[in-house]
Amino acid sequence: MTSSSNCRRAAFALAAALLASVAAPPPVHAGTVACASEQTTIPVVHYRTVKVDGVDIFYREAGPADAPTVLLLHGFPTSSHMFRNLIPALADRFHVIAPDYPGFGESAAPDHKTFAYTFGHYADIVDGLLTQLGVKDYAIYLMDYGAPVGYRLALKHPERVTALIVQNGNAYEEGLKAFWDPIKAYWADGSEAHRAAIGVLVAPETTKFQYTDGVADVTRIDPDNWGHDQPLLDRPGNKDIQLDLFLDYGTNVPLYPKFQAFFRERKPPTLIVWGKNDKIFPADGATPYLRDLPEAELHLLDTGHFALEDKLDEMAPLIRDFLCRKLGSK
Template identity: 70%
Template sequence: MKTHLVTAMAAIIAISPVAADAACTPLKPVSAAKAVPVIHYKSAKIDGVKVFYREAGPKDAPVILLLHGFPTSSHMYRNLIPLLADRYRVIAPDYPGYGQSDAPDHEKFAYTFANLTVVVDKLTEQVGATRYSMYVMDYGAPIGYRLALKHPERVDSLIVQNGNAYTEGLAAFWDPIKAYWAERTPERREALAGLLTLETTKFQYTDGMGDIARISPDNWVHDQALLDRPGNKDIQLDLLGDYGSNVPLYPQFQAFFRERKPPTLIVWGKNDVIFPEAGAHPYLRDLPDAEMHILDSGHFALEDRLDVMAPLIRDFLDRKICK
């Protein structure tokens, strides 16, 4: 493992535009295209809905599909994308209702995990991504795993970061949400509105982090501005209510793991109260060869552990995908 980590760190340093020795010896000129992969900001029409996505990397390279969590967007991958895109084609969409994608009224568009999966599936087909590795996190996990059930042959590998597929991962944080699943009353729906406040959004980025000074305040300012858009409250409450539809699919997700045995890397922030560490270890029941790294971080681990996670991810992909 140490050898792999050192190799991956060297790879990351090699593509960094600031690599130099301690004496700051002048470097030979390097083209900007080679030093920093270019990210393109695009959109596609899926059933009349504009779906925004970030894309970088060679068109003919293996695809890495980055599926974001709540309450963010592809913005959460902004720092990881350049560290992968020299060798991989990276695609990071915003689901409808998030980021720069359209947010149609919840009475005209079904904000369900089944429907978001349809949107992501159609996007991958529209951009010609017929095979892919998936980085799944938070909401991205059930979307990614539903996608895997539809097209198991398309999944090259999995990178799992605080994304649940086991009942052990639904701890006390979920109790009021489970109450809404059990009884869809206006009172129980409104009780979840506190999850959409600035206080909660900031909490998701800062709680349990090993070094809060690494966390840019831009994260919660950006996410909250989008959460506060007119009509977005109902979108988010619809999805919180529909998250319960994923739980009956857990046995199917787990069967996919056992039967297809995709190469899997698990990088999990152990201090996350939303998807706690207890949800990470059950993966090994179905994926005993998975590589697991439990990190001293919280929910959005990429924000303070990118320096650890990026080499692990790069090393994993280079060994398992670009052999």
């Protein structure tokens, strides 16, 4: 055989080896599943409204109906709108449901004199929605108001909770810092004076503050957020709805020991992705989770209250990977 033939054979062998290394899929590490890979489809999101206990409840839904369900529970002063970008990042592999509470978003807003705006009532409403939709179990994403709603739901049906994703959602008294002092004064006596004093919490400057404070690069924050939330807060009668909820938030604090007992007894897989610069729910409320959930995965992110707005590129892969490892997928 000639030397030129040997060279050609060697070249072909090298080329084949290089092509094989490029074409080969990356190694699959222990504990991961295929759904952690990139999406190959763009999920369709549906926008629906159903009556629950006589009240129109709006919700966003996406993903295969027979896939593991992820329930997304929003905070104040927004709605399921806060999950508009996260839903498509999950819904190719998971069944995602994101409701609006009464008085928020596109759900009905009955007069506060005839409808009980309480966190217990919200948990019952969400429970009723899930029952109508035939959802038997679910992972819960809990943010801000979504935490007491979701944890009350967990106390009702602890066996149904498959996992927790906690984002600036409090369950420990260490997390109620100076921001809460005027609200605690309102809890103490329910007076009109203290009610009036916290009216600033529904003002336009406060709504914008919640999106921008603690954010390093505010050019990553879509101004449509406060443009969406504020007109809904400004609807006739909505201020009273919000002030009723601020008063009722005080009923969540005595339940913290029960929430914590749920963590210890059920040990749900838990991912904590928390904006550490948040003045409303600071990181002081994130680390105590590890007392009761020592296996929880904790990520403190350099952002503020609405972490999904500027850290989706970090959070979505963390959430997707966590759900894939803990729940699997369709």
